[in-house]
Each structure stands twice: as C-alpha cells, then as structure tokens.
Amino acid sequence: MGELVADLRAETEELDGVIRGLDPAAWELPTPAEGWAVRDQISHLAWFDDAATVAATDPEAFRAARHAFLDQGESAIDELAAASRGLTSALLHDWFRVARARSLEAFAGLASATRLPWYGPDMSAASFVTARLMETWAHGQDVADALGVVRIPTARLRHVANIGVRAMPYGFAVRGLAPPADPIRVELTLPDGSSWTAGPIGAANLVKGTALDFCLLVVQRRHLDDTFLEVRGETARAWADIAQAFAGPPGRGRRPLGSGISQGGTRWSRSSPS
Structure with a gap:
C-alpha cells in the first residue's frame, strides 16, 4: 500500500503540474471526450475522489449513496460534469487538490486486503488505489491531449x-x-x-x-x-x-485516427467518447 499510495501521489503531482498556472480560457478547451472540456476532466476526478474517501472511511454510507447514483444510469457522469461548470478554474483546482489529499490520507491508513465498495464490484484497498491511479492517468491523458502536451511515460x-x-x-x-x-x-x-x-x-x-x-x-x-x-x-x-480498465457501463472507445500516432502525436476526434 505504501508503494501504491506513493505512486498515486506522484501521478497526482504530475497532473497538477500540467494544470498549474493555466489561464481560465485553457480550462475551457475541449478534450477528446465529446462535450467535455479540461475543467470537466478535473471535476470528474475531484468528485470521485470525494466519493473514494467516503468508501474508504465509511463504507456503509457509501453503499447507501451508491444506489441513488447508479439509478441515474449512464447520464450520471455527464450530469456531474455539468453541475460543476459554474465553478471558477481556481475553485475547481482547489477542489481537486483538497479532495485528492483527503483520499490519499484515507488510503494510507488501510491494509491492502481491506475490501472497499465502489460502483462496480467491491475491491481490495490495493486494487482500489490502483484504480484511482489508472483514472488519474487516463483523464490526465485527455487533459494533455487538449493542451497539446506530450507526457513522458513512467514506470507507474x-x-x-x-x-x-x-x-x-x-x-x-x-x-x-x-x-x-x-x-x-x-x-x-x-x-x-x-x-x-x-x-x-x-x-x-x-x-x-x-x-x-x-x-x-x-x-x-x-x-x-x-x-x-x-x-x-x-x-x-x-x-x-x-478492453476497458474502468468500472461502469461499456466504454465506447475512440475512433481510429491513423496508424501509430500514440507514441508522440496528440491528434484526436471530438466525436470520440470518454
């Protein structure tokens, strides 16, 4: 768990470095996820970080709230993004930082085998933290693509x-x-x-x-x-x-853009879903 939490913290710091100092207009740039701007990628992470903290510290409260969320169906994710669009970029950045710090603190106190609820099957704490790292990296890729940033891949x-x-x-x-x-x-x-x-x-x-x-x-x-x-x-x-590494309904993937662009290119289609 120590290694996982440290790697999640490092992934967080890398993403924070990408969005730190962005002017408000950059937060509104469209990302590869249809209808989602940079701000929506960050609000998505922040909202689910808050949910993850509840799952780690009060599993029964999380389970009680989970039913209401899942009952909304596939539109719930987009509705969450829309609900946060009134926040300024500064407030949104602060939300992400605080929510992630709280979740990291909660994760650090867990044994790796502790079972935690989520929106798919329950997971061990180790798998849970791995999933948060995966989500951070994936949504960070959308942000990087929107900003034209080519990230250096790491052992994470x-x-x-x-x-x-x-x-x-x-x-x-x-x-x-x-x-x-x-x-x-x-x-x-x-x-x-x-x-x-x-x-x-x-x-x-x-x-x-x-x-x-x-x-x-x-x-x-x-x-x-x-x-x-x-x-x-x-x-x-x-x-x-x-293939999909994330919980929830089937992902729609991305449309092909041309052979072998993933190594350095940042081209993408706005019509491609998240």
Missing part, C-alpha cells in the same frame, strides 16, 4: 497495465459476453526498458508491445489501430476490441 504504467489485464473478464461481462476460456499472454516493455508480463508463456493468444500503447488501449484513450501493439489470436483480438 505497470499499475495501469495490471488493472487492465485483471479487468479483462469484466470487459466481457459488462457487455453480456462470457469471459474467454482461452488464456491470453501479455508482454509489454516498460519505459525503462524492463519487461512486464501476464498470462502463460506460449499461449496462442498474445498482446505484445509497449506499456504505453497497451495502457492507452485499455483505458480507451486510443484505438487499437492507432497503436503499434501486436495482437495474435481470435480471443486476443476480441479482447483488444473491447
């Missing part, structure tokens, strides 16, 4: 890759599909050149490439065709087409 991508692989059954189940019986091997190269792997060696189904490309795919910030990932086998391809 291993956490995003981990939750991306572990969420594979969920990606199928949330679409009403049976999880595949065939195992999938994942072989990734981390930014420092080291290897990260999952799944049995020699499996017929394989996903191979950089951790950056894989992580962009599983958080649905790039289409498979816009990565350099090698995908072998029918099962691996089926997963690559629907």
Whole structure:
C-alpha cells in the first residue's frame, strides 16, 4: 500500500503540474471526450475522489449513496460534469487538490486486503488505489491531449497495465459476453526498458508491445489501430476490441485516427467518447 499510495501521489503531482498556472480560457478547451472540456476532466476526478474517501472511511454510507447514483444510469457522469461548470478554474483546482489529499490520507491508513465498495464490484484497498491511479492517468491523458502536451511515460504504467489485464473478464461481462476460456499472454516493455508480463508463456493468444500503447488501449484513450501493439489470436483480438480498465457501463472507445500516432502525436476526434 505504501508503494501504491506513493505512486498515486506522484501521478497526482504530475497532473497538477500540467494544470498549474493555466489561464481560465485553457480550462475551457475541449478534450477528446465529446462535450467535455479540461475543467470537466478535473471535476470528474475531484468528485470521485470525494466519493473514494467516503468508501474508504465509511463504507456503509457509501453503499447507501451508491444506489441513488447508479439509478441515474449512464447520464450520471455527464450530469456531474455539468453541475460543476459554474465553478471558477481556481475553485475547481482547489477542489481537486483538497479532495485528492483527503483520499490519499484515507488510503494510507488501510491494509491492502481491506475490501472497499465502489460502483462496480467491491475491491481490495490495493486494487482500489490502483484504480484511482489508472483514472488519474487516463483523464490526465485527455487533459494533455487538449493542451497539446506530450507526457513522458513512467514506470507507474505497470499499475495501469495490471488493472487492465485483471479487468479483462469484466470487459466481457459488462457487455453480456462470457469471459474467454482461452488464456491470453501479455508482454509489454516498460519505459525503462524492463519487461512486464501476464498470462502463460506460449499461449496462442498474445498482446505484445509497449506499456504505453497497451495502457492507452485499455483505458480507451486510443484505438487499437492507432497503436503499434501486436495482437495474435481470435480471443486476443476480441479482447483488444473491447478492453476497458474502468468500472461502469461499456466504454465506447475512440475512433481510429491513423496508424501509430500514440507514441508522440496528440491528434484526436471530438466525436470520440470518454
């Protein structure tokens, strides 16, 4: 938990560095998520940080409030973003900083195996913190794309890759599909050149490439065709087409923009959903 919380704090500081000092107009720039500006990406993180703190400190209160939120259906996320658009950029930035600091403090006091409720299945505290890091990195990518910033990938991508692989059954189940019986091997190269792997060696189904490309795919910030990932086998391809590392309804992904842009380009389509 100490390592996870430290990495989440580092991911937070990186995102804070991107938005620190932005003029108010920059907060209104559109991001790749249709209808969402930079401000909406940050308010989304802040709102769910507040919810995460409740989940970590008062699980029963969270469960009581969760039903009302889930009953709103898929529109709830966009409604939350719209509700925060009256805040100034300064107030919104302060909200994010305070909400994240509170959640980090709450996480630091948890044992890794403690079960916490969320909007999907309950998770261990370790998985919960990993999910918050994944969300921070994913929404941070939207912000970076909107601002034309190319982020330097870090070893923290291993956490995003981990939750991306572990969420594979969920990606199928949330679409009403049976999880595949065939195992999938994942072989990734981390930014420092080291290897990260999952799944049995020699499996017929394989996903191979950089951790950056894989992580962009599983958080649905790039289409498979816009990565350099090698995908072998029918099962691996089926997963690559629907992979999602986040809880909630099926993500709609991103439209393909052109082969191999994810390594350095920042092009995106405004019609692509978050």
